Amino acid sequence: MKSAFLILNAGSSSLKFALYEAETLDPLLRGEVANLRRGTRLRLAPQSAVDHIDWGQPPENGGHEEVIAWLENKWQGLAAVEIVASGHRIVHGGRDFSAPIRLGEDVLTKLDRLSPLAPAHEPHNLAGIRALARAWPGLPQVGCFDTAFHRSQPHIAQIFGIPRELTDAGMLRYGFHGLSYEYIAGVLPQKMGARGEGRIIVAHLGNGASLCGLRERRSVATTMGYTAMDGLVMSTRCGAIDPGLVLALVRERGYDATADLLNNRSGLLGVSGLSGDIRELEASENPCAKEALDLFVYRVLREAGSLIAVLGGFDAFVFTGGIGEHSSYLRQRISDGLAWTGARVDPKRNAAGEARIHVDGSPVELHVIATNEELPIARAVRALIG
Template sequence: MTDVIVTANSGSSSLKFALYPAEAGARKPLLRGEVTGIGSAPVLSARMGEHALVVTEPLNAIPADATHEWLITQLLQRLRGEYVMYRPVAVGHRIVHGGPTFEGPIRIDETVRRKLEDLVPLAPLHQPHNLAAVDAVSHIAPELPQVACFDTSFHHNQPRLAQLFALPRRLSDEGVIRYGFHGLSYEHIADVLPVYLGERANGRVIVAHLGNGASMCAMNGRRSVATTMGFTALDGLMMGRRCGSLDAGVVLHLIEQKGMAAADVHHMLYRESGLLGVSGVSNDMRVLEASSDPNAREAIDLFCYRAIREIGSLAAVLGGLDALVFTAGIGENSAGIRSRIAEGAKWLGAALDAEANKRGETAFHSNDSHVALLRIDTDEEGVIARSVAHALEQGGACA
């Protein structure tokens, strides 16, 4: 029987999970899977062992309204039945918002759980599902240690000026600051950058985490110095359903002049905007790229335009650019989006090798490019597993 750490990465309509050997430093999962379409038509894809065997099947036995709690419960029950060769010793969770309190991975107890609940309003699409997974494990396997790993931690030590809003100081003192997100993804990229860039990995790097949720992070010395997301995961780049950066006056206008309730504005900005709102077609970039609808084309154009603008802003903070890295669903899989954004960074010295980009190669810059262009798969689950192993070795928390 193999002792394993279970990782749970709960999204708004998905659940990624993996089993890692419990020893610290383990980088290859024994099993990795994902359930997509939660709430509509759940589908499971799983990958086990070194042979990279992929098994995909509709979860016909799961009702369309199945919850994250139900799925986590099923996973743990299977580990105690069908997959008894694996013995869970701990569960690590991606928790989107750590607020001003949590600087690093921490073991979840009742006090921590209450504090995480208080942060739900700051990440309404994700935090409830994150905590639902925690509660499901507590119910079915209360003896298992659980560790929270935060998307905000990687940005916690940014320069103070990068964190502040120009609001009354009392609000900043209360924690109304820029936190940044996708930190587990950025932590992975920072960890593996030396493999691809050598000493240049410690230079001026912008990482573009482009998926249904999207953000960018400026790194120097492989540490976050600025990022596009702020107080919540609504800020910054245009996303699948979220609007990204928005003049606060628009919100006031919608409430004061259009008579919209705050809850309706909230719903629109988080669920009806972004690629979906502009295109009127889909929040899925693959669907938009295949569409002939001019509104779909405009949504893609705006997505790329906003990304290019943010690269300029982050490059200004860094004082130049040595590497531009693409990761996450769109960044890893859309050669067209990578090409358009990289072309927008030509003024910084980026030169694209179009054929290498089409082939999906890790490095797709031309020989005369002054900026390295890289496509690197993210691995949030691996970061979680190693953080849990380290936290357990330390007896609970590691900041």
């Protein structure tokens, strides 16, 4: 019987899961239960290295508790696999959690206090952990934080221009998508050789989007800050915005309405008035959809310029995340906007979705690398649990 680690990523409306063999970290199974509480639907990756399971249907309209209890019965029923520990993505670790940690109720209580800083993610991450603890009381659990990767940044890159006592209390630029950046940093040498140790900008472009500047595969600067709302324009999040505008909105509409507007009704959705989905906007002939895409590209290029300045130039640009990996249109536009740096995109390679989309001899390389946020978690579980 193979020992395996269960990796969970609990979101507001979905529960992603994967099994990794404990010794080799080979992937065994990957799936997702989507539409929690509103018509649950199971999706499984087409290839699986475990024996056949009669999955059936997840609990209709089930939440984290019901779905995890249902999945736990399936996982425990595997004939050739024994799950020995679990690992979880947790979006915000704050100042105190800068490395993977064994999870218990004492740690979860401290993490509860960070939920207001990542309201779209943190409460659901913690709900999944607690639901698994109730369904499977003896299973060791490990938490891995999206903010941890960026704690290698210089202190000056982590502070705001606010009174020092607020900085000392933990109001810092934390950055996010750290598990994705950790994975990309780990594969850079095999993708681009010695250049991978140089000055690299990674663009994690998805519903949430950010850029990270790497030097020697460590985070030097990133576009997100105290919360995951800062930086680039995103699917429904506003990105960087004048604090004075936020104050005006709070005065006029109140805190809750402002938080909802900036988190859930802004970004591509707000600008287009149509959708926050890049695919729908690319297919639309509505001028507002075009303007939303133009703004997305503009913000990526403007933020990339700031990272190039901090890095003192750059050697490669990496696209990852759902948009970065699949939208040849946006890759082309962003790459064209970087032409002034010497980056030269090959339109045919880009349209074909190749891993290297720069022309041969380009002084700045352009790469597309599929991310894997689960593997760093599995590695952390093995390091802590054995």
